[in-house]
Amino acid sequence: MGQYFSDTSKNEDCGELESSFTTYFKMTNTESKIITQEIIDSIELHLTKGNIQGANSVIRDALKNIDNIPINIAVTGEFGAGKSSLINALMGVGPEDEGAAEVGVVPTTMRRTPYKHPKIQTLTLWDLPGIGTVNFPPKDYLEKVKFQEYDFFIIVSATRFTKLELDLAKAIRFMKKNYYLVRTKVDRDLDNEKKCNPRTFDREKTLHQIRSMYVNTFSQNNMDAPQIFLVSNMYLSDYDFPVLMDTLIKDLPAQKRHNFMLSLPNITEAAIDRKNKSMQQTVWSEAFKAGLLATVPVVGILRDDVEKLKEKLNHYRVLFGVDDESLEVMAKDSQVPVEQLKKLIKSPYLLETEGETTLGELFLKYLEKFASATGGPLATGLYFRKTFYLQFLFLDTVTEDAKVLLRQI
Numbered sequence: 001m002g003q004y005f006s007d008t009s010k011n012e013d014c015g016e017l018e019s020s021f022t023t024y025f026k027m028t029n030t031e032s033k034i035i036t037q038e039i040i041d042s043i044e045l046h047l048t049k050g051n052i053q054g055a056n057s058v059i060r061d062a063l064k065n066i067d068n069i070p071i072n073i074a075v076t077g078e079f080g081a082g083k084s085s086l087i088n089a090l091m092g093v094g095p096e097d098e099g100a101a102e103v104g105v106v107p108t109t110m111r112r113t114p115y116k117h118p119k120i121q122t123l124t125l126w127d128l129p130g131i132g133t134v135n136f137p138p139k140d141y142l143e144k145v146k147f148q149e150y151d152f153f154i155i156v157s158a159t160r161f162t163k164l165e166l167d168l169a170k171a172i173r174f175m176k177k178n179y180y181l182v183r184t185k186v187d188r189d190l191d192n193e194k195k196c197n198p199r200t201f202d203r204e205k206t207l208h209q210i211r212s213m214y215v216n217t218f219s220q221n222n223m224d225a226p227q228i229f230l231v232s233n234m235y236l237s238d239y240d241f242p243v244l245m246d247t248l249i250k251d252l253p254a255q256k257r258h259n260f261m262l263s264l265p266n267i268t269e270a271a272i273d274r275k276n277k278s279m280q281q282t283v284w285s286e287a288f289k290a291g292l293l294a295t296v297p298v299v300g301i302l303r304d305d306v307e308k309l310k311e312k313l314n315h316y317r318v319l320f321g322v323d324d325e326s327l328e329v330m331a332k333d334s335q336v337p338v339e340q341l342k343k344l345i346k347s348p349y350l351l352e353t354e355g356e357t358t359l360g361e362l363f364l365k366y367l368e369k370f371a372s373a374t375g376g377p378l379a380t381g382l383y384f385r386k387t388f389y390l391q392f393l394f395l396d397t398v399t400e401d402a403k404v405l406l407r408q409i
């Protein structure tokens with residue numbers, strides 16, 4: 001066990017560093033990788049040659065890029081289709097929350113409206129006027145809304161697809177952009193169907209019919225139907241919203257995945273786990289980067305580290321929606337006293353008692369929990385500085401807290 005306490009992460013043997021780095025990223029599946037394979041290869045190459053500075057600078061640039069790269073998502077569809085509601089869903093805010101898109105209002109402007117994600121500054125959702133409202137030909141419409149600025153389009157429809165919308169879809173593809181077709185309000189369709197045919201009502205059959213109607217519209221116009229996501233903005237975890245989240249993450253380039261994953265609402269445990277995986281990769285990369293450059297053994301945890309750790313923990317709590325402000329909102333929405341919610345979770349108390357002893361104890365706890373587990377930095381044979389192990393512990397704690405709250409509410 002003694003080796004885990006070595007306070008320095010300096011490892012003279014580059015071969016070992018190289019293999020631990022690649023081992024970690026090999027354990028991460030391709031679809032959730034936030035660093036591209038080319039970058040991983042380039043780091044590996046630097047390490048093979050013993051070029052520590054080179055490897056370090058590649059990691060530094062990759063992390064900077066991941067943090068700063070903008071993500072712009074266009075949401076288009078006719079008035080009342082559920083664009084504003086979908087934008088709020090993607091931002092993880094309720095219609096009454098600050099910064100939310102106003103729901104159920106007639107658009108007063110024919111221009112696009114940007115909504116900045118409340119937690120992820122680099123992510124903007126653009127509310128575009130429906131093509132039927134402005135009545136432009138698709139090419140002019142796309143020019144007007146500055147199509148080239150978006151990573152992808154979401155076309156929202158609540159009834160059926162018009163010819164103009166089909167043409168728009170075709171034009172988007174022609175411009176070499178991706179679009180996703182989201183059919184909203186399926187909860188309402190199911191309710192209506194149930195009311196009209198209470199005895200013969202079949203949920204799956206009704207959903208299948210909605211899907212088929214869209215597929216037919218495409219095939220009648222000699223177009224391949226895209227994947228169609230049946231969504232309820234009211235009951236996000238019930239239909240295809242989780243599939244939509246998975247698909248968007250998978251399709252985005254690796255360096256945009258991290259912030260996009262973090263931006264998504266905690267609607268399923270799988271979504272929370274994905275955030276964890278994504279954050280883990282950044283902590284791991286930071287730790288690895290620090291490990292490469294460490295030349296002086298650091299004894300214990302410095303006062304400076306304590307402040308930084310506190311900041312980290314708070315940041316993670318915000319990202320996982322278990323910070324005080326999020327708990328207040330949750331308490332109001334679920335009408336459960338905030339004290340009661342706080343009793344269910346651990347992260348608010350993690351750093352409550354100050355001082356090195358507490359952090360030391362936490363560190364021991366981490367080792368107990370993870371020393372025998374496969375995966376994670378311990379399994380790779382690299383011994384990072386204590387502060388990084390604590391960040392992994394924070395990450396797992398906020399992840400568990402988010403899950404506990406999801407189950408509770």
Ligand SMILES: Nc1nc2c(ncn2[C@@H]2O[C@H](COP(=O)(O)OP(=O)(O)O)[C@@H](O)[C@H]2O)c(=O)[nH]1
Pocket residue numbers: 077078079080081082083084085086102103104105184185186187188231232233234
């Ligand atoms: N039942 C149900 N109502 C929805 C859904 N999405 C939106 N709405 C409602 O439909 C209306 C129009 O939604 P809104 O998001 O403002 O549409 P927009 O005009 O495209 O921005 C509002 O009353 C919403 O509450 C949904 O998935 N299910």
Ligand SMILES: [Mg+2]
Pocket residue numbers: 083084085102103104105
């Ligand atoms: Mg709207």
